[in-house]
Amino acid sequence: MAGNTFGQLFAVTTFGESHGPAIGCVIDGCPPGIAIAAEDFAHDLARRATGRTRHTSQRHEADEVEILSGVYEGKTTGTPIALLIRNTDARSKDYAKIAEQFRPGHADYAYWQKYGHRDPRGGGRSSARETTMRVAAAVIAKKWLAAKFDVVVRGYLAQIGDIVPRGVDLGEAGAARIDWNVVESNPFFWPDASQVAELEDYMDALRKSGDSVGARIDVVAEGVPPGWGEPIYGKLDAELASALMSINAVKGVEIGDGFAVVSQHGSLHRDRMTPQGFASNHAGGILGGISSGQAVRCSVAFKPTSSLRLPVQGVDVHGEVVEIVTTGRHDPCVGIRATPICEAMVALVLMDQALRHRAQCGDVGEVTPRIPAGSE
Numbered sequence: 001m002a003g004n005t006f007g008q009l010f011a012v013t014t015f016g017e018s019h020g021p022a023i024g025c026v027i028d029g030c031p032p033g034i035a036i037a038a039e040d041f042a043h044d045l046a047r048r049a050t051g052r053t054r055h056t057s058q059r060h061e062a063d064e065v066e067i068l069s070g071v072y073e074g075k076t077t078g079t080p081i082a083l084l085i086r087n088t089d090a091r092s093k094d095y096a097k098i099a100e101q102f103r104p105g106h107a108d109y110a111y112w113q114k115y116g117h118r119d120p121r122g123g124g125r126s127s128a129r130e131t132t133m134r135v136a137a138a139v140i141a142k143k144w145l146a147a148k149f150d151v152v153v154r155g156y157l158a159q160i161g162d163i164v165p166r167g168v169d170l171g172e173a174g175a176a177r178i179d180w181n182v183v184e185s186n187p188f189f190w191p192d193a194s195q196v197a198e199l200e201d202y203m204d205a206l207r208k209s210g211d212s213v214g215a216r217i218d219v220v221a222e223g224v225p226p227g228w229g230e231p232i233y234g235k236l237d238a239e240l241a242s243a244l245m246s247i248n249a250v251k252g253v254e255i256g257d258g259f260a261v262v263s264q265h266g267s268l269h270r271d272r273m274t275p276q277g278f279a280s281n282h283a284g285g286i287l288g289g290i291s292s293g294q295a296v297r298c299s300v301a302f303k304p305t306s307s308l309r310l311p312v313q314g315v316d317v318h319g320e321v322v323e324i325v326t327t328g329r330h331d332p333c334v335g336i337r338a339t340p341i342c343e344a345m346v347a348l349v350l351m352d353q354a355l356r357h358r359a360q361c362g363d364v365g366e367v368t369p370r371i372p373a374g375s376e
């Protein structure tokens with residue numbers, strides 16, 4: 001079974017290649033009656049887009065969404081929603097030389113061995129251009145989650161290389177300590193305004209050196225009610241990990257305190273409950289694979305960009321040694337543009353899980369008074 005569809009009840013199928021005529025998606029299972037217009041997509045697509053600052057790839061795509069079906073008189077009809085974005089700034093000549101080469105750290109070799117035929121232009125289907133459609137589909141999910149449940153999904157850059165936000169304690173309280181206006185007002189989605197100039201200098205020096213660097217993004221979903229998640233194999237944390245890991249260049253996903261739990265004691269880690277609220281949120285808002293009503297917290301590790309203008313020795317499709325020099329336009333740190341993509345995957349998982357919970361357990365209601373989220 002091919003792997004281009006995501007979700008069970010809110011099922012998103014994406015299609016298209018980086019330098020093909022267009023990219024698009026079909027969303028099946030969307031509830032009817034959600035108000036949607038082409039303009040609704042602009043904000044999140046601009047947050048993900050290249051070429052908006054000097055710190056990202058200089059490809060300039062208009063990213064205008066055409067709604068082809070599933071919306072009538074401004075509202076979803078419950079029928080498949082098809083969204084299309086035409087590629088307007090593909091420069092395929094940049095890739096002519098490397099069509100027969102395997103760029104290290106890229107999907108070229110693996111795609112070639114698997115399919116025996118591939119579109120090398122701009123990375124073809126393996127390019128992060130595809131993630132544009134995830135962000136577009138998630139605009140609808142975010143809108144529904146906010147309208148129905150007051151759920152808000154937001155992310156920020158929590159590390160670039162060795163630099164971490166200084167003036168913000170990102171600890172377990174997560175969202176409570178983030179000034180989201182600061183995050184949205186700088187090109188790095190960085191929560192500490194006092195460090196933006198330092199990051200600009202760091203990125204300028206990195207770009208000049210021709211090298212790249214990794215990054216970490218944290219995502220917080222507030223307002224998630226208790227009960228979302230489908231044990232055993234559709235646990236909320238399992239689906240979030242899978243969804244976030246499906247993003248290009250992701251090498252690690254943590255839920256709650258993640259790998260820090262290894263050195264914690266249970267007396268610290270277990271999140272004590274009182275009728276007034278949870279005393280902490282080490283678990284990241286998920287217990288037994290089901291949301292607890294606390295903020296859902298995830299952390300995502302992005303590897304450094306593989307395409308560098310620094311030459312490297314590699315291998316071509318004939319197995320011969322070649323020198324590979326990557327031209328084209330690239331992100332020196334792919335994590336910078338990935339915040340809206342991580343938010344999108346979290347929103348798509350939550351939307352799907354909300355519908356699945358409603359389908360099976362919609363009649364259960366709340367059997368015990370809800371424990372407030374507490375320290376979030």
Ligand SMILES: Cc1cc2nc3c(=O)[nH]c(=O)nc-3n(C[C@H](O)[C@H](O)[C@H](O)COP(=O)(O)O)c2cc1C
Nearest residue numbers: 106107126127128248249305306307330331334337
């Ligand atoms: C937002 C975003 C932008 C990216 N831009 C680039 C890029 O400009 N150059 C590059 O070499 N890789 C880029 N990547 C990463 C590649 O798509 C990815 O490393 C490659 O397809 C191999 O897949 P893998 O790293 O998941 O194994 C980007 C990833 C993301 C999420």
